[in-house]
Amino acid sequence: xxxxDLLEQTFLSxxxxxxxxxxxxxxxxxxxxxxxxxxxxGQGASGTITSSIESLGSNLLMVSPGMARGVGQQVSAGRGGxxxxxxxxxxxxxxxxxxxxxxxxxxxxxxxxxxKGANTNTSIYGVTEPYAAVRNVEIQSGSFIxxxxxxxxxxxxxxxxxxxxxxxxxxxxxxxQTIRFNNMDFxxxxxxxxxxxxxxxxxxxxxxxxxxxxxxxISGDDKVGMINVQGESQKLLDQMEIDITALLLERHKIxxxxxxxxxxxxxxxxxxxxxxxxxxxxxxxxxxxxxxxLVGGIGIMNMMLTTVTERTREIGxxxxxxxxxxxxxxxxxxxxxxxxxxxxxxxxALGWIASLLVRHFxxxxxxxxxxxxxxxxxxxxAIGIIFGYYPAWRAAKLNPxxxxxxx
Amino acid sequence: MIQCKDIVKIxxxxxxxxxxxxxxxxxxxxGEFVAIIGPSGSGKSTLMNILGxxxxxxxxxxxxxxxxxxxxxxxxxxxxxxxxxxxxFQSFNLLPRATALRxxxxxxxxxxxxxxxxxxxxxEALSRAGLGAEHYHHYTNQLSGGQMQRVAIxxxxxxxxxxxxxxxxxxxxxxxxxxxxxxTFQELNFQQGHTIVLITHERDIAEYADRIITVxxxxxVEDRKNTRxxxxxxxxxxxxxx
Numbered sequence: 001x002x003x004x005d006l007l008e009q010t011f012l013s014x015x016x017x018x019x020x021x022x023x024x025x026x027x028x029x030x031x032x033x034x035x036x037x038x039x040x041x042g043q044g045a046s047g048t049i050t051s052s053i054e055s056l057g058s059n060l061l062m063v064s065p066g067m068a069r070g071v072g073q074q075v076s077a078g079r080g081g082x083x084x085x086x087x088x089x090x091x092x093x094x095x096x097x098x099x100x101x102x103x104x105x106x107x108x109x110x111x112x113x114x115x116k117g118a119n120t121n122t123s124i125y126g127v128t129e130p131y132a133a134v135r136n137v138e139i140q141s142g143s144f145i146x147x148x149x150x151x152x153x154x155x156x157x158x159x160x161x162x163x164x165x166x167x168x169x170x171x172x173x174x175x176x177q178t179i180r181f182n183n184m185d186f187x188x189x190x191x192x193x194x195x196x197x198x199x200x201x202x203x204x205x206x207x208x209x210x211x212x213x214x215x216x217x218i219s220g221d222d223k224v225g226m227i228n229v230q231g232e233s234q235k236l237l238d239q240m241e242i243d244i245t246a247l248l249l250e251r252h253k254i255x256x257x258x259x260x261x262x263x264x265x266x267x268x269x270x271x272x273x274x275x276x277x278x279x280x281x282x283x284x285x286x287x288x289x290x291x292x293x294l295v296g297g298i299g300i301m302n303m304m305l306t307t308v309t310e311r312t313r314e315i316g317x318x319x320x321x322x323x324x325x326x327x328x329x330x331x332x333x334x335x336x337x338x339x340x341x342x343x344x345x346x347x348x349a350l351g352w353i354a355s356l357l358v359r360h361f362x363x364x365x366x367x368x369x370x371x372x373x374x375x376x377x378x379x380x381x382a383i384g385i386i387f388g389y390y391p392a393w394r395a396a397k398l399n400p401x402x403x404x405x406x407x
Numbered sequence: 408m409i410q411c412k413d414i415v416k417i418x419x420x421x422x423x424x425x426x427x428x429x430x431x432x433x434x435x436x437x438g439e440f441v442a443i444i445g446p447s448g449s450g451k452s453t454l455m456n457i458l459g460x461x462x463x464x465x466x467x468x469x470x471x472x473x474x475x476x477x478x479x480x481x482x483x484x485x486x487x488x489x490x491x492x493x494x495x496f497q498s499f500n501l502l503p504r505a506t507a508l509r510x511x512x513x514x515x516x517x518x519x520x521x522x523x524x525x526x527x528x529x530x531e532a533l534s535r536a537g538l539g540a541e542h543y544h545h546y547t548n549q550l551s552g553g554q555m556q557r558v559a560i561x562x563x564x565x566x567x568x569x570x571x572x573x574x575x576x577x578x579x580x581x582x583x584x585x586x587x588x589x590x591t592f593q594e595l596n597f598q599q600g601h602t603i604v605l606i607t608h609e610r611d612i613a614e615y616a617d618r619i620i621t622v623x624x625x626x627x628v629e630d631r632k633n634t635r636x637x638x639x640x641x642x643x644x645x646x647x648x649x
Contacts, residue, residue, distance in 0.1 A: 001516055002519060005516050012505075313500060317500045317513075319488075320461060320500075321494070321562070322518065324481075324517075400461050404496060
């Protein structure tokens with residue numbers, strides 16, 4: 001039998017039962033569509049997480065204060081609750097640890113900031129010059145906090161784009177203007193490039209000021225909130241983590257490592273755990289959608305079995321006029337695969353539209369990868385073959401004598 | 408042409424063996440019009456299935472055009488059916504929702520012919536079977552019983568078979584239409600030289616053939632020449648055999 005005849009027969013017999021074919025295809029459309037949508041949501045989330053971790057900087061160790069524990073007390077104030085790290089700790093790390101590229105201590109607080117009648121509540125980071133390089137902060141206009149600003153304890157500020165928008169409006173150039181918080185005026189010297197992000201941890205909603213200024217006028221001591229340490233390479237990070245732990249334990253005079261008053265986070269560990277969370281999310285979503293695809297496949301099998309029963313006499317006749325088992329098998333397989341293939345095309349379109357709608361109205365990043373589209377096609381064709389094979393096999397093994405007399 | 412030697416067919420249902428055919432032997436020569444007649448349960452349908460290579464004998468040999476097809480595999484038998492045998496069934500077995508021409512061309516699809524060649528041969532077969540050209544593109548469910556059986560006959564002719572097997576071809580037709588269909592078979596035999604084996608339980612119908620084999624309880628009890636029944640169309644029985 002020729003391919004063209006096979007295709008013609010397939011379409012004629014599918015068209016002869018439009019409603020049933022349509023409903024069966026619908027099952028596959030929903031299955032494939034939901035797989036595409038769910039995977040795009042999962043991959044979008046994973047992409048968001050990955051890019052926000054990458055935006056932190058590369059080869060990064062973050063040393064932050066640990067639990068505060070008074071002498072002889074068992075009450076813990078919670079992680080980060082203590083102010084145990086000092087500028088001297090940061091300098092010691094820079095001087096004594098092998099493999100350090102740069103050290104950027106930071107002091108963090110929040111303040112109500114005003115400028116020309118507008119006001120907002122935002123994060124204030126006291127930083128030094130290396131911070132920009134260590135944490136991947138890029139400058140859009142003006143300059144970042146410099147060594148000189150720190151040396152002179154200058155009242156200057158670098159604004160994140162979200163702060164600029166909140167205080168000065170979109171597309172405004174605030175360089176040279178002043179903002180006010182903690183009863184002090186700060187001159188704006190730079191604006192950073194937007195990194196994207198939203199909600200509580202918006203890295204654009206930040207004001208950077210010199211660390212020395214913050215310590216002098218805001219905190220009044222030499223404590224720092226966090227020490228960002230950039231290693232020379234990824235490979236050195238694990239050893240650096242061990243060395244910094246030993247150094248700080250010694251400096252803080254703590255013998256038992258379990259009582260350490262600081263903690264170190266390795267960026268690679270964060271990235272790995274976050275991407276494994278995102279991967280799990282994607283798998284979870286995909287398997288929920290996969291169930292509907294499976295149900296769609298069973299729908300195909302159900303329809304094909306019904307069709308085989310209905311067309312028993314036709315199968316008998318075809319065998320009587322010379323159709324081989326293979327001819328019958330391929331005919332019914334072709335019908336099943338055509339159904340799933342059509343369903344696959346419509347399903348990809350539906351999934352695409354759905355994920356665009358999710359992006360637009362759900363405010364969630366979605367990412368349609370060509371791989372998931374190809375995979376969906378492959379899966380739908382495979383479903384056609386798998387779920388179509390049994391009915392086709394049943395048709396092919398029908399005894400022509402019985403099939404011809406089937407009522 | 409057709410040679411059956413000691414054909415035995417035994418069906419097994421669990422432990423019980425039923426012998427349907429007990430050592431049947433006969434020959435059909437090219438151009439013959441043979442009727443196999445017998446009451447129901449005589450084994451004539453089983454014999455027809457074996458002749459049509461829809462079934463294989465339990466033992467014995469069946470030579471079709473010199474080849475012993477008794478031991479062929481399913482796919483080899485399908486090839487034999489495709490090239491050498493044309494079936495006409497009692498219940499027509501036409502594809503619904505398909506035109507007369509499409510039905511006739513079906514065997515040629517499996518023979519791998521092009522559409523144009525198929526349609527040409529399909530039309531030729533339909534005209535030989537006596538269906539008016541105005542019906543070629545009608546759907547089969549729009550046709551009368553007699554017209555449907557003509558389509559079925561055309562389908563049996565289209566692959567130019569060595570032998571046409573007709574299983575109770577008049578069983579679903581009224582007497583008048585049945586006569587017309589039998590006359591068509593006679594024409595195909597007398598004028599066009601087709602070898603026809605007709606299976607029936609009606610003696611009236613068997614009378615159209617020029618040889619009648621009677622089967623009873625799985626054996627041939629009579630094999631005789633028959634002076635064929637005079638057919639309605641004047642002069643047709645006087646025509647020379649081709």
